Amino acid sequence: MTYDRPKRIRFAHCDPAGIVFYPRYVELFNEVVEDWFAEGLGVDFHTLHEDMRLGIPMVKLEVEYLAPSRYGDLLTFRLQVVEIGNASLQLEIGAWAGEQLRVRGRLKIVLADIDKLRPVPITEEFWRPKFAAYLKQPEQK
Helix, strand or coil, X not given: CCXXXXXXXXXXXXXXXXXXXXXXXXXXXXXXXXXXXXXXXXXXXXXXXXXXXXXXXXXXXXXXXXXXXXXXXXXXXXXXXXXXXXXXXXXXXXXXXXXEEEXXXXXXXXXXXXXXXXXXXXXXXXXXXHHHCCECCCCXX
């Protein structure tokens, strides 16, 4: 299963040439992850941070810019879980305009205790099944 989130590219996302300024995609990826937690996993960031005292800091980021996007474009951001570790997740997020992939990111995040600033295990009882529902399926040959 994938988590899909449409987002309109706004003027504020763009550089003077009218195309998305490359670091804005990282902000958009972060918004998609936050939306996924709330809508896909059922745990919004307020609950995650304030009640559960957990965070998901990013520890690795790779981005491929494949084609430019301009303000007014409607992109569909598609998130999938690539790998579930003991305390970390590897996510893949692609931004599509119709059939054209414009940008692809691979993010590694860690489930962490906010107060102790230490990783927290991804448990079978709660987190692992939620994340596994979005696990990317191996491609068919």
